[in-house]
Amino acid sequence: MGHSLYFLRNAGVFAIALAAVSAPVSAQNSVITADKMIDVLTGKAVDYPAVFVDADGRITSIADARTVKWGSDVKHINLSGKTILPGLIDMHVHLDGPADIGGYRGLEFTDSFWGMTAVGSAQAMLKAGFTTVRNVGSDNRNDIGLKQAIENGYATGPRIVPAGYALGATGGHCDSTFLPPSLEKSGKEEGIADSEDELRYQVRRQRKYGAEVIKVCATGGVFSRNTEPGQQQLSERELRVIADEAHQWGLRVAAHAHGGDGIKAAIKAGIDTIEHASLVDDEGIKLAAARPRPVWFSMDIFNTDYTQSEGAKNGVLEDNLRKDREVAQIQRDNFRKAHKAGVKMVFASDAGVMPHALVGGQFKVMVEYGMTPLEAIQAATRNAAQALGRDKDVGAIAVGRFADIIAVDGDPLANVRELESVDAVVKGGKIVN
Structure with a gap:
């Protein structure tokens, strides 16, 4: 208690000293x-x-x-x-996820390891030309801490739009699904909710601690265990609660959604960006193209080249590689269909699944699957800035x-x-x- 009181009494002095140290020596046009x-x-x-x-x-x-x-x-x-x-702007990254550590290999490292790796990942993305990234989910709020470190001159990296913890259902893609009950924490993982009130609370909680976008898992995923990509895991009504609550606070929402039903539920619920959109059907594409409030598809159509060639060596489980193989070409074909139908699209790599330094390789795949070079560039600049609500700042x-x-x-x-x-x-x- 004594130390706490001392710090509070002297907080002003510390703040002045820190400002003096971190203030720029000079500014120049x-x-x-x-x-x-x-x-x-x-x-x-x-x-x-x-x-x-x-x-x-x-x-x-x-x-x-x-x-x-x-x-x-x-x-x-x-x-x-x-x-x-x-x-450039990448709308779907995981800075605290080294691509060469997969499956149970992650248990080799202490909890703080992942935040340390995020510093190098941020530098790699900046060097690759990505001056703004949206980090859609991290443990221990590593993305928020890194954003603060970059903005205060302690690290080098892009502008970060952080999500903090991703939201999801118990046993779903955003939950911890690799360990037996005896090794799980008591109580729910951060971000996990099983009622509308709990989901509303989680939106408020993530915002309270620095989230600037809300990430939610509407369907199962490729790199989780005991979930299938096409499986819907939150109802349209639950997704609407999340969207309405986030919008009330001035935040936008990104929904991880591979499966057709989950994609349509997210679009109808008012979610702002649909992540992956791998198994979208014709009805989902029509809904996205016609919705009055813009919805953007955020489709990572390049990283499977890396995961299929390097995943097993990195420790990724065969079941995860199987799911990756099953959705890869379907996702690319649906990227072409969605673009042709006029769906608004942004650049999204899912860096962390693949090395952060390599994400520029996605541009050629976007062009291969229907975009002109200009459209691919606009997806990573003008469009992404609009989807972020940052078109007065970047893009x-x-x-x-x-x-x-x-x-x-x-x-x-x-x-x-x-x-x-x-x-x-x-x-x-x-x-x-």
Whole structure:
């Protein structure tokens, strides 16, 4: 008690000292120039852009670098010979999930291990050009802690939209399903609920401790035990309680939903993004395309290449690999159908299932299954920002938004595989890679 009182009495002193240590030494306006810029809002390429950025890292104007002048007090970030695009956004990641540790191999490590690995995963994603990520579920609120560490200068990584613990039903995909009863915790796992009141409480609890999006498991999953992807695990009414409660607090909801019935229930309930959407049927696609409040499909159609080639070596159980094989091609075919039908779509990799550094490889698969290179890029920029409700901050090189910018050597509109190897990354007007 004595130590607690001492800390409270001196909290102001500590806060002032910390602010003095972490405050930037200096702030400077800057200008970023390149040979070409992809404007994802208009779909056009702009020659010789000069992007002016204020000391807070936001874009103030965009001019022609061949004619505009700037003073010596403006820092020049020269990306001559390159094409610049908005920083990419991945809407489905698990930063505290190393892809090379699967199945029961996870029991080799202590609880805090996973949060430590998230630091490297965040750096890998930033280096790959992803300046914003949505982390849809983590143990111990590792995503929230990492977000705070990055924002306060203790770690390097993208802007994180965290979910904290994912919500789900007892025995469902978001529950712990690998251990016998004798080794389980007493009481329910964090986030697990079995009534509408419990689900409403869990929404409020995750928000209370820092969640900026609510993740819920509407169906079974591929990498859990004793669940099947097509199996609905929460009712439409339960999902509506979650959506209504989250929306009341100004939060959006992401629903893990592989199965057709669970997808349709989530769409009808008002969920904002449908994660995976692997086994969506024609009715579900029509519901998604027609719903007045936008719903976005967030489909990870690349990671199965990694899980099938490396999963067994990493310890993933054969039953999980079996489920992965069964849904993989169906999901890709349904991605094509949903896109053709006009469903709104965002970029989502499920990084953690695959290595975080490799997620740029999904762009080529999105193009292979029906998108143009521009549409695939827009899914990871303009669309994702809209789905996040952050289209005043990120997702485009535009006045008022953060100067989150990536550069590549070639033309990604001609060859989207340019995005597999990003040459420079700017976050908030500062070169980070």
